[in-house]
Amino acid sequence: MDVKFQNVSLAYDNVNNILNNISFTIPEGQLTCLLGPSGCGKSTTLNLISGLLSPTGGQIFFGDQNVTKKDALARKVGMVFQNYALYPHMTVLDNICFPMKMAKVKKADRLKRGRELAALVHVETELSKKPNELSGGQQQRVAIARALAKSPSILLLDEPLSNLDARLRVEMREEIRRIQKETGVTTVFVTHDQEEAIHIADQIMVLNEGKIQQFTTPNRLYDQPDNLFVAKFIGSPIINTIPFANVRDDFKAVVPTRVFSDGVTVAIRAESIVPATDPHDHLTLLPLSGTQVQSNRFGRETSLSLNYGGHTIIADGFREQDLGRNGKPLQFALRPQGVFVFNQSGERVWPETIATNVSPIKPTEVIHA
Ligand SMILES: Nc1ncnc2c1ncn2[C@@H]1O[C@H](COP(=O)(O)OP(=O)(O)OP(=O)(O)O)[C@@H](O)[C@H]1O
Ligand SMILES: [Mg+2]
Known part of the structure; x- marks a missing residue:
């Protein structure tokens, strides 16, 4: 399902727009990165997609459906945040199955699906462990499996790797790429790290001060920057x-x-x-x-x-x-x-x-x- 913003604005205080009249389409079945410096409006944009925030103006569509007035539950999105926020007292398998339990999926069905998801994210040997017995990368894998358990229309990830060390970040970004390709779920991934974005994304939306600077493929951002901000933000050395x-x-x-x-x-x-x-x-x-x-x-x-x-x-x-x-x-x-x-x-x-x-x-x- 694609995600469309039409002239969306957001002001936390109803006065100063953090996002001002932005319009874009996030294509279906692909991995799109929201990239920009701290405070540019990435999480705000993601939370507008999820329904955790309502826009001050404009409309949001999932496919043909206008979801502007729908809450996060009705939008059926899966979310993963920077801090894994797993339930500490539950096992890995119970964590993954929890959203299905809430949705009253039959026990045998949810355990079967939970095991499939654990295999997808490669934690199938850790099923009976508690979160504090896992490494950071494993915890984040479980969080991704749990977000996928609801068969979400869209998977939203807000800086999911920023608590991991450099090597694990690289490994996990490849894993997220693989999981996205295997499931085909429309995915929006927030990061402030241009290198992470160019390695993982089908396309990148570069944001600065609540405005879209350029929205295209990683190579095109590098080879054909529309403006000096994009030219300086993408590529190393600067x-x-x-x-x-x-x-x-x-x-x-x-x-x-x-x-x-x-x-x-x-x-x-x-x-x-x-x-x-x-x-x-x-x-x-x-x-x-x-x-x-x-x-x-x-x-x-x-x-x-x-x-x-x-x-x-x-x-x-x-x-x-x-x-x-x-x-x-x-x-x-x-x-x-x-x-x-x-x-x-x-x-x-x-x-x-x-x-x-x-x-x-x-x-x-x-x-x-
Ligand atoms: N709940 C809030 N109330 C008021 N202002 C907010 C709130 N949340 C964010 N802001 C402001 O909105 C702007 C965008 O914030 P946002 O969290 O979207 O940035 P971000 O791009 O995700 O940054 P970071 O990389 O630091 O997470 C910032 O100026 C921030 O101070
Ligand atoms: Mg943020």
Whole structure:
């Protein structure tokens, strides 16, 4: 079932809108991430989907059904939160079966289904344990199984991995991906971690200050950011930014005249900066020169700081043998991909269109307040 927001607003105090007139469609059967910095409105959006919050204005649809006035129970959503909130006195199997018990499913049926769900999330050997005998990752698996026990129309996950250590987070995000694929349940996953989002999501809605910045596939966010916020939020290391005024003469050769009146910031991905003499890279956009400030190699990664146009930028497209000497001039080149110019309000003004074979997922209509 898809989820549609039509001109939805929310003000906790009925005065100041946290979400202002937002519209989007979350596609059926896929995993969609809500991504953005702390306080941008991710949990608020999720709670509007679940029915725990009612919008101040606008309408919410599940498929063709208008659910705006329906409460969380009637919407049949499954939810998993950051803190697992399992019932401590119940066994794993009883925890998973509890929603079915509440729904008065026959005991034999719910135990059968409970065991199937435990197998799905790989806790079938822990059925008689209590939650405090499980690891954090196992607890979160049980919480997911319990959320799925109601056969929810939609599965909502609010930062479900943030209590886990880094390695377990990576393992569990793959597990959530697998479980979503196996069940096909429409899933909305909230995170503030861009790396988690790009690895798990079919599409990502980037939010900032209660506004949708861009809603598309992870690759398209990376390759074709609509604005400077998205360009800086997605990708590691963070995209290099330089005031356009500092480098406009260098860019004369490649950007059209209109960009000279609108362009305020140039943004360059670290991997788009390559050695000027790279024999493998015939497709360079333009040759430039700077000064090598510092270089570091760690494992298979080389990171190079360059002074270009009076600004330090980071390049990771160099091999060790292509590095120069610190403090000395260094010729480099830019690749055509991963170089963008943004205007005063942060919108991308160049390149205007970027060739791609990935079709975007468009919000039905995004009205920026
Ligand atoms: N119950 C509430 N009453 C008043 N204001 C609230 C309430 N809950 C959230 N807010 C405000 O709404 C804004 C969005 O909050 P929300 O919880 O949706 O952010 P978030 O993106 O989930 O952040 P985080 O990543 O920190 O969880 C914040 O400015 C927050 O202070
Ligand atoms: Mg939150």
